[in-house]
Amino acid sequence: xxxxxxPLYEVFVRARNGMSHRHVGSVHAADPAMAVEMARxxxxxxxxxxxxxVVPSAAIIASDPRDKDVMFETMxxxxxxxxxxxxxxxxxxxx
Amino acid sequence: MDQGLFxxxxxxxxxxxxxGHRLSEWCGHAPQLELDIALANIALDLTGQADAFLGLAAExxxxxxxxxxxxxxxxxxDYRNLLLVELPNEDFxxxxxxxxxxxxxxxxxxxxxxxxxDQRVAALAAKGLREATYxxxxxxxxxxxxxxxxxESHARAxxxxxxxxxxxxxxxxxxxxxxxxxxxxxxxxxxxxxAAWDARVAxxxxxxxxxxxxxxxxxxxxxxxxxxxxxxxxxxxxQFLPRAYPGARW
Numbered sequence: 224x225x226x227x228x229x230p231l232y233e234v235f236v237r238a239r240n241g242m243s244h245r246h247v248g249s250v251h252a253a254d255p256a257m258a259v260e261m262a263r264x265x266x267x268x269x270x271x272x273x274x275x276x277v278v279p280s281a282a283i284i285a286s287d288p289r290d291k292d293v294m295f296e297t298m299x300x301x302x303x304x305x306x307x308x309x310x311x312x313x314x315x316x317x318x
Numbered sequence: 319m320d321q322g323l324f325x326x327x328x329x330x331x332x333x334x335x336x337x338g339h340r341l342s343e344w345c346g347h348a349p350q351l352e353l354d355i356a357l358a359n360i361a362l363d364l365t366g367q368a369d370a371f372l373g374l375a376a377e378x379x380x381x382x383x384x385x386x387x388x389x390x391x392x393x394x395x396d397y398r399n400l401l402l403v404e405l406p407n408e409d410f411x412x413x414x415x416x417x418x419x420x421x422x423x424x425x426x427x428x429x430x431x432x433x434x435x436d437q438r439v440a441a442l443a444a445k446g447l448r449e450a451t452y453x454x455x456x457x458x459x460x461x462x463x464x465x466x467x468x469x470e471s472h473a474r475a476x477x478x479x480x481x482x483x484x485x486x487x488x489x490x491x492x493x494x495x496x497x498x499x500x501x502x503x504x505x506x507x508x509x510x511x512x513a514a515w516d517a518r519v520a521x522x523x524x525x526x527x528x529x530x531x532x533x534x535x536x537x538x539x540x541x542x543x544x545x546x547x548x549x550x551x552x553x554x555x556x557q558f559l560p561r562a563y564p565g566a567r568w
Contacts, residue, residue, distance in 0.1 A: 229350065257463075261353075264356040265355050
């Protein structure tokens with residue numbers, strides 16, 4: 224295996240039409256076109272999807288792990304924001 | 319038995335099987351993890367095509383053999399693959415160049431074979447065409463990257479194309495066996511595939527800044543069972559297990 228790695232791309236797969244793309248992992252590739260093919264070969268070889276996105280990992284702007292308390296912990300006691308007070312019709316599959 | 323159709327199916331199945339095995343030799347050795355998986359995927363596609371062609375050949379033969387019997391219990395002289403596909407992998411450049419020259423042919427070949435008067439053959443070709451189309455895109459793009467890459471990759475890619483060129487003539491041979499099937503509408507005239515293949519190859523070589531060698535004397539013999547030394551070594555490895563442990567299952 225090469226010592227100098229190619230840039231990393233994050234891979235998103237849409238399992239079927241109507242669903243959103245979901246992050247499934249990452250691949251190394253020298254250019255965007257290669258990244259799509261690598262993603263196809265690594266992540267959709269068992270019929271996992273009908274569409275692919277690849278995004279340079281360097282383009283992702285992430286939240287700071289040290290901000291976890293300020294960013295997310297304050298939601299813990301706001302149960303009224305969860306849709307748990309509604310009856311969901313049995314026929315609704317995805318919500 | 320339809321000897322002509324049987325022999326023709328062996329040729330197609332054997333070429334797919336041997337090239338698939340050659341590609342599988344990269345498993346664990348490719349330059350990148352992702353490439354390792356990509357090459358293994360193509361190897362499996364080709365092995366699957368071989369399974370289909372050899373399975374149909376066995377059915378046409380009607381002697382109780384199956385695809386495995388044809389793959390693992392025939393010796394070198396009974397193999398009918400193109401010489402191109404049995405050549406050792408050498409480096410990544412030669413592997414890619416060999417793959418591209420074959421893929422570009424297979425796309426044209428399957429496109430024509432899909433119009434076969436034999437529905438079983440036409441169905442195999444139509445299914446294989448989608449795989450071959452992706453293979454050609456993959457190998458073609460890689461040939462461009464290598465040819466138009468560094469001095470080293472360019473030199474190796476050019477050397478590979480030069481070395482392989484004399485093995486490309488066999489893909490367009492139309493011997494008595496093919497001619498007989500052409501008459502029955504089962505097979506396309508392989509000579510008729512040359513112009514479209516030339517155009518595909520010329521496009522990619524130009525983009526890859528590689529020189530197209532002149533057509534001259536061409537290697538021949540694989541389709542009639544005359545092979546190079548390399549095929550025997552490949553079969554020894556590929557056939558070892560079923561021969562040492564007949565009927566082994568897992």
